Amino acid sequence: MSSEIKGKVIVITGASSGLGEAAARLLSAKGARIVLGARRAERIESLAKELIAQGGEAIAVTTDVVSREEMDALVNAAVTKFGRIDVLINNAGLMPNSPLEMLKVEDWDRMIDVNLRGVLYGIASVLPHMKAQKSGHIINVSSVSGHKVSPGTAVYAATKHGVRIISEGLRQEVKPYNIRTTIVSPGAVATELPDSITEADIAASVKEIYKTAIPAESFARVVAFAIEQPEEVDINEILFRPTAQEY
Secondary structure: OOOOOOOOEEEEEOOOOHHHHHHHHHHHHOOOEEEEEEOOHHHHHHHHHHHHHOOOEEEEEEOOOOOHHHHHHHHHHHHHHHOOOOEEEEOOOOOOOOOHHHOOHHHHHHHHHHHHHHHHHHHHHHHHHHHHHOOEEEEEEOOHHHOOOOOOOHHHHHHHHHHHHHHHHHHHHOHHHOEEEEEEEEOOEOOOHHHHOOOHHHHHHHHHHHHHOEOOHHHHHHHHHHHOOOOOOOOOEEEEOOOOOOO
16 A cells, blocks of 8 residues: 555545546555545445445545535535545536537536536635645646637636636645645546537537547546655646547
């Protein structure tokens, strides 16, 4: 087990599937104490039981990241159970892409709420604890779309670019508190994310890209790499794709 991960208290949003679930499994195997947050209670409760059965420590807290109160409850549950919080992985996200001319304003609002507001609420919930500890690590999940845009992805790309901007501002502000920050921008990784796309032509183009998708465990290994660095090393940004992915 890595001495830099073993024993750390790690809160993960969007932990019911995909990237969050994969990160929970790997980090638990490396000895971290895991706090699972997601809306799908049955899934995270089942995952917590599985991690415990394998010798890990884990709790599940039903959480909608667009609720400030529920994000506070998630983080407070971690502190109550384990006494501290070492890492937050702001992972929850949505991608119901469509051309702007379709005027799918409700989808825009959902992406802004989950992808941006959810990240900000996560930061707001952990920052007081990490400042008091004078230590911590906030990992915000962006995307390749946070670096480039293509037709039909404007709002999603804007939210993921926003995650990078918020993260860089945070990095500069938390230096006095010994807090580390990392942006992780995945390319095509096999998750449920494309399932939220309802526009047939956009869904088809995304499925074409996702033919090259790599397993969610690739994200978990990237996150573990950032966490397990010595305290004086701050990995600020990682962009990764399948080797075969052009976009």
